[in-house]
Amino acid sequence: MLRLLARMLLAGVTIAGTVIAVNPAAGHSASAPSPEKPGGGVMTLATGDRVAPAGGGFAVLPTGRGGAYINYRDAAGDQYIVPRTARGTDPSQFNVSALSGQGHPAAAPRAAAADDDLHPLTVKTNDMEGAPPVGAYVWLMNTDSVSRHLSFQEITNDDGTVQYKVPAGNYAASVVFFDMDAQGKYTASRMVTINDFVVSDDKPSTELTIDERKATTLLDAKTPRASVQDGVSAGFARTDAKGKVANWGIADTSNPTYVNPQPAPKVGTMHYVAQWDGVSTNPDAGYRYDLAHDSDAGIPENQTFSVRAKDLATVRHKFSADPANQGLGALMSVSVDPTYPFPLAFNGSPDARMPGTLTDYLSTGNGGEWQQMVLTPGNTVATYADTLAVEPGRKYTATWGHGPLAPNLPQSTAPTVCTMCATGSVLQAELPIYADSEPDHHGDFGTPKTAATSHYVLYRGDTVVADKKNVKGVTLTDVPQQPGDYRLVMDVDNTALPKFSQSTRTHTDLTFHHTPAIDPASKLPGTYRCTDKALTTPCQVLPVLSLHYDLATDATNTSGARVQTLKLSVGHQSYGGAGSKSPIRKVTLALSYDDGKTWKQVPVTGHAGQYVAAWPNPRGHNATAPSLKVAAADADGNKITQTVTRPYSLRGAK
Incomplete structure (x- = not known):
């Protein structure tokens, strides 16, 4: 029944960043003398x-x-x-x-006029x-x-x-x-x-x-x-x-x-x-x-x-x-x-x-x-x-604000900035703290100092090149000019914020392959720009996977339905059409009813980046919405796994 409903739906259907100087031979990271920046935040x-x-x-x-x-x-x-x-x-x-x-650096002093x-x-x-x-x-x-x-x-x-x-x-x-x-x-x-x-x-x-x-x-x-x-x-x-x-x-x-x-x-x-x-x-x-x-x-x-x-x-x-x-x-x-x-x-x-x-x-x-x-x-x-x-x-x-609100990258069609791009020996990897159901939306803390916390870790291969708290991105310098795999892990904890009862915790795990040579299909269009000043043109859009959720909930992201449905878009960050076109090969969805201790797989129906899933909502006064875990991969081996705790609310429940 749930699989049939999924097919029917488918048919109808501001945190600082840091500049990091990477020394791959030493196998560690060191902060360069550069001011911290919000990377697009408040x-x-x-x-x-x-x-x-x-x-x-x-x-x-x-x-x-x-x-x-x-x-x-x-x-x-x-x-x-x-x-x-x-x-x-x-x-x-x-x-x-x-x-x-x-x-910009201070201008070189000119010779004083007489x-x-x-x-x-x-x-x-x-x-x-x-x-x-x-x-x-x-x-x-x-x-x-x-x-x-x-x-x-x-x-x-x-x-x-x-x-x-x-x-x-x-x-x-x-x-x-x-x-x-x-x-x-x-x-x-x-x-x-x-x-x-x-x-x-x-x-x-x-x-x-x-x-x-x-x-x-x-x-x-x-x-x-x-x-x-x-x-x-x-x-x-x-x-x-x-x-x-x-x-x-x-x-x-x-x-x-x-x-x-x-x-x-x-x-x-x-x-x-x-x-x-x-x-x-x-x-x-x-x-x-x-x-x-x-x-x-x-x-x-x-x-x-x-x-x-x-x-x-x-x-x-x-x-x-x-x-x-x-x-x-x-x-x-x-x-x-x-x-x-x-x-x-x-x-x-x-x-x-x-x-x-x-x-x-x-x-x-x-x-x-x-x-x-x-x-x-x-x-x-x-x-x-x-x-x-x-x-x-x-x-x-x-x-x-249609949730769940989770870190994700945009599919932008109008001139903006690329937050995960690279050029030469410089690689910028920023992940917006919040994104809603609209593909071009990205968000951040509305007040820079909040009780929310984030933990950002970036690997090149098995080597940690950045490990930061309360940041959403870094810029790497002296990046090796050989192809390599990167892994970005970000945890965001909103539980200390009294105004967050949904999407209280998120865990995002991204793996992407970086090739220094710029593929024409991934070249950032001239009307767009890279966020970091160290990134010069031409700039390439990194092949990072992104998820966008559209839960069947009301304007308070609350559901009273016996059967919960989700439309899920899986793609890559893109700017004016530039970005990876690697086909999506695998998408899975799992639910946890015990705060992540155990997980149950849910059938996902769809293809070419557009999917739907359905599951029974818990019933009863003490019921809470299950946590979501989505995993996806493309044909080139780029991957994403994202977990969202309390992604929505249940009507009538505590």
């Missing part, structure tokens, strides 16, 4: 603010208490996210590229009262060549000035101001930009005045359904005359944000990007707006998003939730802009009821590409999806 800044990967860079996550942030990209390409609350703090603490392990070649420049600033501002930041760029000057710094002088000595030439400047009321409460953000001015050889000194009162254009929106702002950001990618790019911008939550219109620059170019995010005024209405626009003609005078329903895409998000972690989570969105690859904020308030549904209206005039992520209630799990490309008037559906 990071916490010195101020307590959290940032996460987004759109090729990093974006700040909403705090629930409001806030404003400066975004800056230096000459080396490193990104800084500086919170407003970081006044008087060394900006290097907020180099998120360096904190993630993706930062004093005769440098000219005094004074940038004077005034606040809304015409007085020196408090806590404002100045960005300054030589638009002839960014290598001649690019800087940002906080204004600390009592007279509101910043003094520079710079080469003569063309420049652009921008200042971010933060308004305060009489009680010291933060009330607004304002960004004033001057696209073109000159420091001349003919003048003994130059003075530039930037007045906050120029920023009078409010970033706002008029939406078809009533909504209120819960996030806003504005920034630009500015190129010099040689095409070198620098980035600058600001992000805010519920406070108003103002800019000053500017024409297109006379020297270099400006690509301006703005995003407005709003939530329904009725908490029970279940919808939100995420809108973006861009401009190559400077900063437009009109900064109001006036959108029509027919020009928007509609995405219906379905959220599943652990019974122990129900409530309000957050759906967050970042507009993906290839010209401005350093987004500011994953805007979005905790308005997504979990379990439940939420309708998200996305703008399409910005190119229609969005990266979205979900934070479960209490920030327990952060889950990312591939970039979503949408069209006006179209409707889409996205499912989040």
Whole structure:
């Protein structure tokens, strides 16, 4: 009966990483002098603010208490996210590229210009009262060549000035101001930009005045359904005359944000990007707006998003939730802009009821590409999806958190990062801590420091080359240039987390074969990139097997059925179609009703990576769902075995 049911179903159907230098002759591993990195996870800044990967860079996550942030990209390409609350703090603490392990080495010092070649420049600033501002930041760029000057710094002088000595030439400047009321409460953000001015050889000194009162254009929106702002950001990618790019911008939550219109620059170019995010005024209405626009003609005078329903895409998000972690989570969105690859904020308030549904209206005039992520209630799990490309008037559906949640690798169809790739003598092996039923989803701890634990062990042959706790991956250097087998074993224990009653423990055991020569079928497409900075192109996708489960359960991953069914996808990690195509040769499923002491095999039906299985659910008030153990292998000998404890709940049971 169960085998027949399986056939019918088939027919219808953010943890740190480490760089490791490998010495195969010595038979042990040694940590190289490299900072630990989250490998795609959430990071916490010195101020307590959290940032996460987004759109090729990093974006700040909403705090629930409001806030404003400066975004800056230096000459080396490193990104800084500086919170407003970081006044008087060394900006290097907020180099998120360096904190993630993706930062660039400090640039080699250039020969100092002779004093005769440098000219005094004074940038004077005034606040809304015409007085020196408090806590404002100045960005300054030589638009002839960014290598001649690019800087940002906080204004600390009592007279509101910043003094520079710079080469003569063309420049652009921008200042971010933060308004305060009489009680010291933060009330607004304002960004004033001057696209073109000159420091001349003919003048003994130059003075530039930037007045906050120029920023009078409010970033706002008029939406078809009533909504209120819960996030806003504005920034630009500015190129010099040689095409070198620098980035600058600001992000805010519920406070108003103002800019000053500017024409297109006379020297270099400006690509301006703005995003407005709003939530329904009725908490029970279940919808939100995420809108973006861009401009190559400077900063437009009109900064109001006036959108029509027919020009928007509609995405219906379905959220599943652990019974122990129900409530309000957050759906967050970042507009993906290839010209401005350093987004500011994953805007979005905790308005997504979990379990439940939420309708998200996305703008399409910005190119229609969005990266979205979900934070479960209490920030327990952060889950990312591939970039979503949408069209006006179209409707889409996205499912989040349908379990069991277990470490697995994605099958990505939109540009993203490869977490298990290799090139030359460098091999990166990262395994996302959580994945749900969607092939492109991968997740991590929503808060970097949690009571959950993980143990990661990587072997080359029989030799341990990495043995780490509370990491999800490592990068090996000096990898031997002969074919070899690797084995990755990861244990994740969520039992100490009060908001985990399902998928409480997972054990994943992967074996994969690595050949240094890159097979064309496994070459990472140019639109994708490797996570680790040590991995250069061309890069190859490692032939690692991956599992994706689709249990017949409700929105709390709970089942009341007498017969439990499972759809199982078995394949390899892939990016834009690149990855191993080795046929799946063997798939088995076993259940344990005594917490892994004994196992009983369950028939599996299917072929070519798509399988189904069915088994009777335990009955009775004290019954618990059985543990799952799936094992699979392909024709090339790559293998996976994964065990999930309490993968779902039984209705009516404890």
